Amino acid sequence: MSEAESPELLHAATEIHVHDPDAEFVIVVPATPLNLLQQFEGTAKSARGLAAQRAQSTRRRLESLGIRVRSARIGNWDPFIAIEEELVNYKYEAIVLSTLPPGVSRWLRVDLPSRIARRYPDMRLVHVVARPGTGRPASEPPN
Numbered sequence: 001m002s003e004a005e006s007p008e009l010l011h012a013a014t015e016i017h018v019h020d021p022d023a024e025f026v027i028v029v030p031a032t033p034l035n036l037l038q039q040f041e042g043t044a045k046s047a048r049g050l051a052a053q054r055a056q057s058t059r060r061r062l063e064s065l066g067i068r069v070r071s072a073r074i075g076n077w078d079p080f081i082a083i084e085e086e087l088v089n090y091k092y093e094a095i096v097l098s099t100l101p102p103g104v105s106r107w108l109r110v111d112l113p114s115r116i117a118r119r120y121p122d123m124r125l126v127h128v129v130a131r132p133g134t135g136r137p138a139s140e141p142p143n
Contacts, residue, residue: 009058080110093124
């Protein structure tokens with residue numbers, strides 16, 4: 001399980017769904033640089049392959065809760081660019097950003113939530129912090 005499937009993210013998505021049953025979600029999982037290979041379930045796979053697995057797994061988890069998912073896709077390895085590329089093509093009411101906790105998350109070290117809020121001040125930002133111990137395989141790169 002990754003932070004994309006953390007109980008905290010699933011709870012946030014469920015809360016949005018309760019308040020807006022027609023809400024649809026798009027899952028974008030940034031891929032780490034392609035030259036990094038990760039060990040996953042005993043098989044060497046590219047970071048893009050891992051991101052695709054995480055996106056589909058998160059999709060299945062959300063759909064199992066009755067939450068509509070329009071698509072699940074891989075984004076740029078830089079999460080800020082992945083968000084920008086997504087917002088160029090599509091209009092959304094909110095961004096739900098899931099990170100690891102401070103001290104572990106590289107996304108928090110680069111102040112990603114504040115950067116997103118400054119770049120998109122009119123868009124609702126829901127920042128979810130996954131608690132440690134959500135089952136992250138040691139080989140998965142932290143976000």
